[in-house]
Amino acid sequence: MPIKTILVHLADDAHHTARLEVAVRLAKRHDAHITALFITFPVGMPPTVAGRGASAVFISAGRERARERAAALQKEFDGTCANEGVSHTWVVEDGRHLQALSYHAHVADLMIVSHSDEGEYLEDRFRLRLAEELVFDVGCPVLLLPRVKPVPSIGRHVLVGWHSNREAVRAVRGSLDLLRAAESVTVLTVGPTPEDKLSEHELVAYLARHGIRAEGANVEDRGGIGTTLLAEAKRRGSDLLVMGAYGHSRLRELVLGGATREVLRHAEIPVLTSH
Template identity: 30%
Template sequence: MDWAKILAPLSGGEADKRTLAAAAIIAGAFDAELAAAHAPADVADLIPWMGDGFMGGVQATAIDSIRQAAAEGEKYARAALQGCGYARTSFVSLTSPVWAALAMEGRLADLVVFDDSAARGKGPLAEAFQQIVADEQRPTLVARPGLKADGVVAVAWDGGKEASRAMRTALPLLQKASSVVILSAPASSARKFDPAALQRFLGARQVESTVTCIKEGGDAGPLLLKAAQDAGANLLVAGAFGHPRLQEFIFGGTTKTFLQAQGPSLFLSH
């Protein structure tokens, strides 16, 4: 099934141009709508900090500043969308509660595209990225240099439900790829799985693939990243947060390795 709507959350900052350029690459491959959603700072987030002792004049000034910044950010985001060179676009500037509005936009999109900085926990959309991936469980693309809709795609496969969800939701991209390589690191997993079974699954859906089996043991994240880079992958498809999020936060995990390392663009699904 082709994709019809690609969502690009925008903050009204310089990263918007990179996000839109990546979203346009994917949208163009499917003749899909590029839906830009400006997600400004939410005035409601300031209210809990305004206790009884908070001076009325200071409160009003703070709220006015947030609203003015939101208006300026909307102008920048609109200009970035107009300058991205893609024809089929739509634009919405979200209002309070901004997170709830962005979540609703994501639920009605086939893919959500973020810039790499948000995935690394930097910038105003960092929290939105985590919520879209982990809480909303929307298919999400982390855009990095070299992204192509018809390039080499690597699929990180361990037979788990997160990897399965990511692979199945990424099928439209896999079908457009110039080549697909299945990456497995069985010595790094306690799960028993057969990469050839995935190869047969993809073949039945008109996706030819090869298998790279990593013999070394140890942390799967760096091994899979290196294998993806060795394969010349422009995109790595992977399940996100295979362990509870608190455990991932404390101990790291493969997802964190993928997000923090240099490497190809990421297609994530939880």
């Protein structure tokens, strides 16, 4: 699928510059439009805030500070895109992050966010799982960036984690433009291919018909699929991992598959994923 609209989460955090840099880089490569979404509602409340009144005061004060910060970020965003000659739109929303991002993803081909931060407190580990929740809630591929500044490169050497199911297929189809622009693409399977699944060779042939030259590889499972994929990405010098996101929501609790959990929480390179 062509990448023509990129949605970037431009929150007031230390990693927003890296997300903007990657969005601009990809927009120039694919002649795409960037929509930057800034959300004034706080991501979550610290453990010290308790009670309905205190919560309301915290949210109100947080929104006011966010609006002030939004003005500065808009100048940075507009200036960067104008200097790079990139078509762009700035949007400010007052709703909750997951709902607002999911809503605007309906008219985007790719969303860019940062990996979740584990946080200092146990509460943080639940309220800051925005990136993981987005993968299962939005209708477009999600590009998760590692929490490093800047992101050195992305999409030159791509590793595709292939498992021949719906999630992996959606991730591959959502990344065709990125794969086409890559210098090298490796389709990797871990362990033997079950009889009811397509091997890496079938996907390599499929990509060739899209004008994408790729090589297939199979490796033994070394401590879990997620761990193996990350180790292979590092060994091969990959700067992008494409894989399906496996899991489901149970009674509003996000339950990740083992490979997905391992990759989303420990990847040191960008990950493009889809559910």
